[in-house]
Amino acid sequence: MSDSLGSNTLDIAGKVIAITGASSGIGEATALRLAKHGALLALGARRTDRLEALAARIREAGGEAPLVHALDVTRREEVEAFVQATLARHGRIDVLVNNAGVMPLSRMADLKVDEWERMVDVNVKGVLFGIGAVLPSMNAQRSGQIVNVSSVAGRQVFATAAVYCATKFAVHALSEGLRQESPFLRVTTIAPGAVESELTSTISDPAMKREVDEVFRKEQLPADAIARAIAFAIGQPADVDVNELVVRPTAQPY
Template sequence: MALSTDRKIILITGASSGIGEATARLLATRGHHVVLGARRADRLKALVQDIQATGGSAEFHTLDVTDAEEVRAFVNAAYSVHDRIDVMINNAGVMPLSKLEALKVDEWNCMIDVNVRGLLHGIAAALPLMQTQRQGQFVNVASIGAHAVSPTAAVYCATKYAAWAISEGLRQEVGGDIRVTTISPGVTKSELADSISDPVGREEMRTYRQVSIPASAVAEAIAYAIGQPSEVDVSEIIVRPTASAA
């Protein structure tokens, strides 16, 4: 089965670092045009310059996925320029881990806002356009935490299970025109752990992350799903370290 080599217009949230950045770089090298969104404009500008310097095609917009209007404007801006949206990669996420007894309610709400509402905002913005086009693909980044819960990660895992459930519901609803893929990474080298303020959660994650994969490995999985022929829907990929116990 041959992979699709068609140039696609691909939107990526959370593109300023980690999996989002690695995915943008990889997809650009494969001839796609990437539209990058994140809060850190300086990081996005530098990334776009790097991509363009190596012959790739990219643009960026500052974006806070917790703001539904910003996400809608991000998607509509790309559509107005390119007249189509081929792939929406909902990648933005946060992971401030802590035990529930730490009562970090603000951090719980932040994870819900970014990991769940941010995903829904991406779907709400892009789905009507894809339905009008009668084609498109959502790639939603969940986590191995959608399948296995660990101490300090109850709320994070809940948000990632929600991401998995939303993706599966969307897949069943949209039928043959629109593809939906869930990517569930295991422990991946990224800046996600930098948001952990709780000392117990930070120490547990430091131990947990001794076995990890590079963000580029997750990017390859995303590229594989995008590259399948239009009649093939890769519903989920779990990608994790070979030595991972969970």
């Protein structure tokens, strides 16, 4: 997706956009991309040192990232605090990008129940906490957009990824249900294929991590490819809701 799809016409400038998992990968790239379009950014993640460095880069390039906030999306009170801090500073949130996610792949027979629980906590409950935190203000202003970053694993199941796929299928279901309930809320699901990120770093089985890394390295999109898709969805007119974008490397077969 090139900038020719509307870099000069995207309606992003001045929008207050909160991003979870903003310290690396898709979240970081999305912050950099949206800043170029004039967004007012609130950045949340656990690694605040990386957030501060990212905010400094954005400001040095002429963008605006006035809020950096420590955020663990598995903790409901921290998600609420992130949203409330953004509202206190700007008076509104136009867009929430639910981006934080983990992918500790394993075979079901390995019984890595703690890892299953972690995936549900981050990939599902983290998204729900984000939605629950911003809905009251978006309902009050009768406008807003929630962008949920899912995966092609939310559309197709893969061996060794059963639980991860389940969490991403859940994201698709939550997004569609939320969309149907509101006549004014825009809801977008972004489903990336193989992308440069830290996702495989959460795989605890060294042999499986090597195997997955080898597959990922064959054809990988830069994180900015997904950031451009997110910017495209956000930048449409208020009466246009881009419900789902699937973005894969051209050569990726699945």
